[in-house]
Amino acid sequence: MxxxxxxxxxxxxxxxxxxxxxxxxxxxxxxxxxxxxxxxxxxxxxxxxxxxxxxxxxxxxxxxxxxxxxxxxxxxxxxxxxxxxxxxxxxxxxxxxxxxxxxxxxxxxxxxxxxxxxxxxxxxxxxxxxxxxxxxxxxxxxxxxxxxxxxxxxxxEFASSFYPGGALALHNTLVWSSLMGTQDERRRPFHNRRVRHAMRHLPVGEADLAAIGRPESFLREVASHAGPGDDFWKGTDxxxxxxxxxxxxxxxxxxxxxxxxxxxxxxxxxxxxxxxxxxxxxxxxxxxxxxxxxxxxxxxxxxxxxxxxxxxxxxxxxxxxxxxxxxxxxxGQWPPPETRPTPLYLSRGLVWDEADADPATFTYDPFDPTPNVGGPLLSPGKGKQRDNGPLERRDDVVVLTGAPLTEDLDVIGPVSATIHVRTSTGRGDLFVRLCDVDRSGVSRNVTDGILRLTSTGTVRAEIEMHPTAYRFRRGHRLRVMLAGGAFPRFARNHGTPEPAGQAVAARRTRFEVFRDADHPSALHLPVWRP
Incomplete structure (x- = not known):
């Protein structure tokens, strides 16, 4: 050898x-x-x-x-x-x-x-x-x-990762398409400054020009086929x-x-x-x-x-x-049979008993989109757990925090959320994130999910979040953040009916999140008790 x-x-x-x-x-x-x-x-x-x-x-x-x-x-x-x-x-x-x-x-x-x-x-x-x-x-x-x-x-199948919850996964799509579009170059970008800057380019379907200076077919296909019911990727599933x-x-x-x-x-x-x-x-x-x-x-x-x-x-x-x-x-199987789905209700904070509170509101501005921190990203060093403090202090998010835990809480399995929500435009992306707040007050993301909304009136939004296996330690607190997006991980929602890859014009969207007995919004946590 x-x-x-x-x-x-x-x-x-x-x-x-x-x-x-x-x-x-x-x-x-x-x-x-x-x-x-x-x-x-x-x-x-x-x-x-x-x-x-x-x-x-x-x-x-x-x-x-x-x-x-x-x-x-x-x-x-x-x-x-x-x-x-x-x-x-x-x-x-x-x-x-x-x-x-x-x-x-x-x-x-x-x-x-x-x-x-x-x-x-x-x-x-x-x-x-x-x-x-x-x-x-x-x-x-x-x-x-x-x-x-x-x-x-x-x-x-990869198509569900291009459009999680119906939102276009801009960051990962542009990073990978930029990589593939420069295969013949000696220095191939992965997450350089030009690619990062191109994530703000509008329309999204032409962000390849800003990223690598020429059209790239994968980005354009993903951007062009982001609408519901499009069968373009059917043969790859x-x-x-x-x-x-x-x-x-x-x-x-x-x-x-x-x-x-x-x-x-x-x-x-x-x-x-x-x-x-x-x-x-x-x-x-x-x-x-x-x-x-x-x-x-x-x-x-x-x-x-x-x-x-x-x-x-x-x-x-x-x-x-x-x-x-x-x-x-x-x-012996997934999800583990010893887990018990447990609702964590959105109230004035987070409670294990059913909530009864007035609606929480925030406004999403696509020209100042709520940024992303951490999560499952392709770029090295940019994903996983991060301090969410600066993000949680923005005025376009709602932050709800539970009481300190009296014992360790183990969560193992699929995580989801049921959120009753209404938007001013009949459109919007609802982003939900669960965080772990330690004894010193640092809030770190654990799992999240997003759902594209296209209906007027009050909607019962069922959001699939990232599965996890995570121990929230005694004395820590659970925190939920609600926002209208996580940019540039997901392309901004313009609040208009324009196709995602072509949209340029935009409207601000006001969100109302209901959390009363008739509209019990909650996260569903797979609590593991061996």
Missing amino acids: TAPGRLVDRLLGLPEPASPHAESARDLRVPMPDGVVLVADLYRPRGAGPLPVVLMRTPYGKRQAVVRLFAGVLARRGFQVVVQDVRGVFGSGGEFHAFHDEKDDGLATLKWLRAQPWCDGRVAMVGASYLGFTEWAVAPYADPPLAAMGLGITSS HSAAVPATTTPTTMVTGWWDLFLRGQLRDFAAMHAEGRQVRITIGPWGHDAKALRATLHDQVSWLNAHLNGDQAQLRRAPVRLHLQQANTWLDF
């Missing part, structure tokens, strides 16, 4: 490799049925005969450092790895059309691999983020099935096929990952059908810590299903980190 490989394994905390010497073949040509040729690199133990193949399909370049790290680690452990550039990126032919071609191209690649003399007929797939999506585009339809599947911080997928599957996600809700739905759907599936949920975002955990997880899963190491399977289906308790918990 080379010195760099030995150092990588040591830094990752991985055991000594079984096959320290690997060889590679570059730019294998994989023909697609329409004549387009995709290219791939092969990594395998030196001198080995036919082996199963571990396939990774990437839009970021097959020689990207992280992808090569994954491939090298697996090859040194006796696995044969093929890393392929998806259609339209780097050496692969055709045009990149995000998410749309991965099913047909993935299945064609699978057929080609099984016909190669160095493949013993078994193919597994691993990857994270978009690479994980390419697995879902193949696994439900592969015949025979994949031998194993390893999924990190990903989901069987593989969630309906998840329950019937028989491939043994392992998953890794984090409490601060933007695809968490979708990945938990995928896990629950497979588990309900009795499939062989497990999931690990850590205190991570869409970040390097999640990737490290994903690599460890996938090495053990491949050892179990390609090398017969059954010891790797002796754990509970659900392993999760309880934040602020510094502990890991094992459960």
